[in-house]
Amino acid sequence: MSNSQATTHDAELILNLYDLRREPLMREARSFIFNFMPQTIDDVMVIVSDFSLKENAFFRQVVGYWDMAASLVLRGALNEDLARDNFQELIFVYSRLQPFLAEVRKRTGMEGLAAHMQKFVESFARSPDEDEAFPGAFCRPGASRREGRIALSLLLRAFGGQSRGPERLIQLRYSRI
Secondary structure (H helix, E strand, O other): OOOOOOOHHHHHHHHHHHHHHOOHHHHHHHHHHHHOOOOOHHHHHHHHOOOOOHHHHHHHHHHHHHHHHHHHHHOOOOOHHHHHHHOHHHHHHHHHHHHHHHHHHHHHOOOOOOHHHHHHHHOOOOOHHHHHHOOHHHOOOOOOHHHHHHHHHHHHHHOOOOOOHHHHHHHHHOOOO
């Protein structure tokens, strides 16, 4: 965690980021990502490789948004602690992409795809056991109920359980894991 105190500028930036998430097209794109349950790399590549698809635009919009938000933290423009309190959805989106990320980068040549998101997520101090279960268990094909619950508990712990909104959404969506 950072040692700096959040400022009113940080708070304004967080609120602006929240407002952007409420835009109608962004809501539609976020809904697509929440419901996108890829089982194979081919499921992802169908979306990523066809720029004529609405789903491709949704994917790029949401991943680009959260990658930009993570970049603001990594570059020091936004307080890290405040971001961790409010970026649960970033973790969720990254968890959807993470099992396929290396192969998507390889096949598309987009080596920087979600790189800021990845760095932000991986910056959490975790044990090797936690690294194995987090965050891919949310979407990894064949993930067990135990893996899903471990990943959820790590998500809650990583963010100190301070914000209840997105975690509750994840708990409700993934209670069947």
